[in-house]
Amino acid sequence: MPHRVAGAARPAKLLGGLVLLAWAVSYLASATEGEEIRRVVGALLADPLGLTAGLVAYAAAFALRTWAWCRVLPGLPPAQAWAALHVSLLGNHVLPLRLGEALRPASVARRTDVTLAAAAGSTVTLRATDLLVVLGLAAVVSPVLLREAVGDVALVVAAAALLAAGVTGALWGRRLGPVVRLPGPAVVAASVAAWALEAAVVLEVARVAGLDLSPWEAVGVTAVTIAAQVVAVTPGGFGTYEAAATAAMVGVGADPAAAFAVALTTHAVKTAYALAVGAVAVVVPAPSLLGRLRLPRRLPARPPALPVDAGSPVVVMLPVHDEEATIAAVVARIPPEVHGSAVRVLVVDDGSTDRSGALAAAAGARVLTCSRNLGLGSAVRLGLSAASAYAPAAVVYLDADGEYFPEDIAAVVAPVLDGSADYVVGSRFRGDIARMLAHRRAGNVVLTRWVRWLTRRRDLTDGQSGFRAFSRAAAADGEVAHDYNYAQVLTLDLLAKGYTYAEVPIRYTFRESGTSFVRLGRYLRQVVPAVHRELQSPPASQSSTTWSANLASAAAHPASSREPSAVSVATAS
Numbered sequence: 001m002p003h004r005v006a007g008a009a010r011p012a013k014l015l016g017g018l019v020l021l022a023w024a025v026s027y028l029a030s031a032t033e034g035e036e037i038r039r040v041v042g043a044l045l046a047d048p049l050g051l052t053a054g055l056v057a058y059a060a061a062f063a064l065r066t067w068a069w070c071r072v073l074p075g076l077p078p079a080q081a082w083a084a085l086h087v088s089l090l091g092n093h094v095l096p097l098r099l100g101e102a103l104r105p106a107s108v109a110r111r112t113d114v115t116l117a118a119a120a121g122s123t124v125t126l127r128a129t130d131l132l133v134v135l136g137l138a139a140v141v142s143p144v145l146l147r148e149a150v151g152d153v154a155l156v157v158a159a160a161a162l163l164a165a166g167v168t169g170a171l172w173g174r175r176l177g178p179v180v181r182l183p184g185p186a187v188v189a190a191s192v193a194a195w196a197l198e199a200a201v202v203l204e205v206a207r208v209a210g211l212d213l214s215p216w217e218a219v220g221v222t223a224v225t226i227a228a229q230v231v232a233v234t235p236g237g238f239g240t241y242e243a244a245a246t247a248a249m250v251g252v253g254a255d256p257a258a259a260f261a262v263a264l265t266t267h268a269v270k271t272a273y274a275l276a277v278g279a280v281a282v283v284v285p286a287p288s289l290l291g292r293l294r295l296p297r298r299l300p301a302r303p304p305a306l307p308v309d310a311g312s313p314v315v316v317m318l319p320v321h322d323e324e325a326t327i328a329a330v331v332a333r334i335p336p337e338v339h340g341s342a343v344r345v346l347v348v349d350d351g352s353t354d355r356s357g358a359l360a361a362a363a364g365a366r367v368l369t370c371s372r373n374l375g376l377g378s379a380v381r382l383g384l385s386a387a388s389a390y391a392p393a394a395v396v397y398l399d400a401d402g403e404y405f406p407e408d409i410a411a412v413v414a415p416v417l418d419g420s421a422d423y424v425v426g427s428r429f430r431g432d433i434a435r436m437l438a439h440r441r442a443g444n445v446v447l448t449r450w451v452r453w454l455t456r457r458r459d460l461t462d463g464q465s466g467f468r469a470f471s472r473a474a475a476a477d478g479e480v481a482h483d484y485n486y487a488q489v490l491t492l493d494l495l496a497k498g499y500t501y502a503e504v505p506i507r508y509t510f511r512e513s514g515t516s517f518v519r520l521g522r523y524l525r526q527v528v529p530a531v532h533r534e535l536q537s538p539p540a541s542q543s544s545t546t547w548s549a550n551l552a553s554a555a556a557h558p559a560s561s562r563e564p565s566a567v568s569v570a571t572a573s
Contacts (some may be wrong), residue, residue: 017333026246030153036260038263040208040261043210044204044485046208047204050207051269053200054200054201054203054204055269057200058197058270061193061194061197062082062085062194062224063082065159066078067190068190070188071124071181071184072125072180072187073118073122073181074181075114076119076122080108082281083107084103084111084281086278087100087107087278090275090277090278091103091275091278092235093218093235094275095235096235097233101123101127105122107289110287110289113289120181125182125183126187128194129183130194131226135223138227148552162256167379170556180327187242195226196219198222199215199219199221199222200218201269201270202218202221202222202245202266202405203215206249206254206262208219209261209262211249211254211258211326212253213249213254219251221249225245228241228244235247236267236271241267242267245262246259246263274552290532291427291532293451294455294456295454299495302500303422303473304473305471305472306471308393309391311342312341312390313341313343313344313392314338314394314395315343315345315387315394315396316344316345316395317347317348317383317398318345318397319348319376319380319383319400320347320349320352320379320400321350321351323400323465325355326402327360328359328362328407330398331347331365332364333406334406335406335407338417339410339417340414341417343409344366344390346368347360347366347367347400348367348379348380348382349370350374350375350379351372352369374483375485376483376485376487377486380397380490383397384476384480392472394413394416395467395470396413396468396470397466397468401466403510404466404507407552408506408507410469411505414504415469415502416470416535420500422473423468423470423474423495423499423500423502424468424503424504425460425501426462426468426505427462428462428465428469428506429444429445429462430503430506431507431508432505434508434509436510437510444464446459447464447488451463451488451491453563457501461503462503465487470494474494478494480492481493481533482533483520484526484527488527488530488534489527489534492534492535497539
């Protein structure tokens with residue numbers, strides 16, 4: 001119970017924080033010269049060429065930092081260095097305490113072959129160099145303002161700490177990762193130029209605002225502002241940035257109201273750049289920082305088929321949890337044979353609290369009982385494993401709630417038996433839907449389009465069907481990545497391994513009794529992370545050991561041994 005209360009409190013805290021931030025911004029604008037801010041913003045928008053020039057100079061500053069990073073860390077791909085810099089910039093604008101700095105080495109380590117130690121060592125070295133340079137610029141251009149913003153003692157301590165951090169970072173990267181070079185004169189010069197280019201934004205905003213700010217003074221304002229927010233408490237240094245920039249401009253003779261408007265507008269422009277370009281950098285270039293979002297375009301070749309004897313059965317597997325109203329009738333309707341193969345019925349009773357298991361057994365099914373409810377995904381995993389022990393000609397998965405027609409088993413399993421497919425889905429949307437609730441139909445359509453996008457298959461029309469067939473190899477090799485559900489992750493798993501996919505039309509009607517376990521919120525919380533984890537799994541070529549083990553396990557059961565081990569499932573928990 002306590003964890004539910006805490007979970008429920010998170011949205012309230014977030015909403016409260018957003019309301020407080022909106023109030024603070026509103027108060028700040030009303031307490032200052034709101035009209036002056038509107039005037040500066042309007043003037044800036046009226047000069048798109050000047051704004052564009054300022055943003056190009058700002059982007060060029062990051063191009064110089066990209067070059068410097070690649071020089072300090074040989075082997076770092078420039079595109080990924082550029083992306084990591086902007087991911088870090090994005091993080092610093094949305095996270096407090098400059099936590100975005102950690103995203104810089106994390107992005108490189110996740111998306112390249114560079115070790116985390118080397119990425120972190122080079123990051124610390126360059127950031128120390130950058131900040132020492134900005135302190136130096138501020139000390140040269142605006143020494144009085146720098147001392148006022150930072151303080152003499154704090155300035156000396158900060159400089160010493162940054163110097164120590166830079167040397168430590170270089171030694172750390174050299175020891176634990178590839179060679180990390182100490183920044184030479186060229187890297188220091190690039191840092192100076194980068195800060196000068198970054199000053200172009202405040203110079204442009206000041207120009208349209210009518211402030212007589214020279215390029216040299218713009219560099220000083222930028223340097224003092226950055227130095228003052230070395231450790232920013234708020235996201236993006238909001239508040240600290242405006243205070244330091246305003247003080248710096250007032251120090252060179254600017255009107256306070258106009259200076260604040262320029263500071264706020266400059267910060268807004270930089271934040272917009274960080275959000276827009278940083279969002280792109282999360283996914284471009286490939287691989288994305290978020291990991292693989294879809295199956296690759298090129299999939300491995302179809303795995304070899306497992307041998308099937310002439311007398312091998314078709315195993316129909318039904319996971320069950322509290323379906324006593326329907327299970328017996330569903331089992332009774334399953335045909336005794338399809339396409340000349342005998343049919344065996346295997347029911348996985350997933351911790352039912354009613355008579356589901358007993359009724360299934362009375363109807364003629366072999367029942368494997370779990371001691372407690374593990375979840376549909378776990379039941380499917382257990383069912384596929386147990387069905388594979390029959391050395392089957394094919395395995396059929398069928399929901400036990402009465403919504404699907406057991407009479408359609410022959411159609412669903414046909415592509416597997418004739419060898420044209422390894423994995424077949426009975427599609428309700430290609431067949432006949434007698435009744436489906438409107439919200440269920442909408443949910444199925446949306447989720448199916450998502451799965452179609454994930455798999456890059458235009459022929460996929462039903463991503464959530466409860467009626468599927470598997471070849472012997474696909475049943476033995478299929479992996480269900482989570483316990484809550486199976487549909488999306490099993491499809492991604494089998495397609496990623498090269499198994500051939502097909503769909504056949506089936507009939508469907510809405511259940512007349514019982515309730516579905518699916519609840520949209522919980523479904524998305526469980527399924528979306530599991531799908532992401534599944535997509536990050538090693539490619540099939542890297543999973544050959546796992547596949548070989550599954551293959552050997554399935555092949556170890558001769559066709560004469562038709563019954564799965566009752567001991568292994570009797571203790572399932």
